[in-house]
Structure formats: C-alpha cells, structure tokens
Amino acid sequence: MIVGMNHFTVIAEDEKKTLDFYVGLLGLSVGHRPDLGFPGAWLYAGGPQAVLHVYFDRPTPPERAGVIDHMAFTAQDLRAVKARFDQSGTKYDLRQQAGAGTWQLFTYDPNGAKVELDFDPSETL
Numbered sequence: 291m292i293v294g295m296n297h298f299t300v301i302a303e304d305e306k307k308t309l310d311f312y313v314g315l316l317g318l319s320v321g322h323r324p325d326l327g328f329p330g331a332w333l334y335a336g337g338p339q340a341v342l343h344v345y346f347d348r349p350t351p352p353e354r355a356g357v358i359d360h361m362a363f364t365a366q367d368l369r370a371v372k373a374r375f376d377q378s379g380t381k382y383d384l385r386q387q388a389g390a391g392t393w394q395l396f397t398y399d400p401n402g403a404k405v406e407l408d409f410d411p412s413e414t415l
Contacts, residue, residue, distance in 0.1 A: 297332075298361045299343040300403050301350050305329075307400035308344055315378055316363070316407070318342060335363065350401065360396070360404035368393050368413040386411070 302308035309331065312318045318333040321340060328347045332340035341363070365371060375382050375397070382397040391411030398404055 295341075296339070297341055297343050299345065300399065300401055301345050301348050303350055303401050305344075305346045311380075311399050312342060312344070315374060315380060316405075360406050362406035362408055365395075365407040365409055366413070368395075368409040369415055371395065371407065371409075372415065 300308065309320070312333055313320060318335055318341070320331050321334040323330065323332040323340070323343075328345065330346055331344045333342040333344065335341045342361075372384065372395070375395070380397060382395050384393065384395045386393050393409035393411065393413055395407040395409070396404065397407075
C-alpha cells in the first residue's frame with residue numbers, strides 16, 4: 291500500500307533559525323504552500339514533492355521526543371557539507387556505518403529535532 295515517504299512536519303520555535311538551518315545549511319528550498327490559514331513553510335529537495343513542512347504558530351509540546359527518533363535525508367558531497375557544518379559551528383556526529391559503509395551525519399535542528407544526512411559509501415573526506 292505505501293509507496294514512499296511524503297513529508298515530515300516540524301513545529302518551529304524560531305522561524306528564522308529554522309529556515310537558516312534547513313535552507314541555509316542543509317540546502318532545502320522554500321516552495322509552493324497552499325494557504326492553510328496559519329503561518330508555515332513547505333521545503334523541497336529539488337523535486338516536485340515537499341519533503342518537510344514547518345509550522346510557525348504552534349507551541350512546541352512539553353515532551354518533544356515522542357516515538358519518532360529522527361528524520362533522515364539522502365545527501366551528497368560529504369566534504370562540502372562537513373565544511374559548511376564546521377564553518378557554521380553547528381555540532382554534528384559523523385560516522386561510517388559498519389558493513390554498508392554509508393556515511394551518516396547526525397545533528398539537531400534549532401527546535402531539537404534529530405536530523406540524519408546519509409552519504410554514499412564512495413564519498414571521501
């Protein structure tokens with residue numbers, strides 16, 4: 291029945307910091323969003339489908355973790371992404387997956403959401 295992931299939604303405490311993270315640092319782009327009657331943004335990764343929805347008008351729940359541990363994106367150009375993170379001072383954990391060799395960069399967005407970026411094993415630092 292399921293044919294793919296549609297999107298994740300983040301409740302943002304700070305619109306500017308959140309968009310700086312996802313657009314400025316990660317390279318997503320703000321795109322079409324219908325008038326839903328409340329402020330927010332839909333972010334795209336180069337395709338026709340928004341991969342991340344962001345709300346700007348809702349309070350963050352007191353228990354943030356819930357049952358979803360993190361969101362993961364397929365990424366490319368590990369060396370350039372690492373340099374961007376280093377230059378911005380954004381903390382991250384970079385590791386290479388045992389066996390498969392996939393590079394995994396873990397970080398947190400300004401709202402506390404855990405984000406994983408996955409890079410092909412053939413990429414080098």
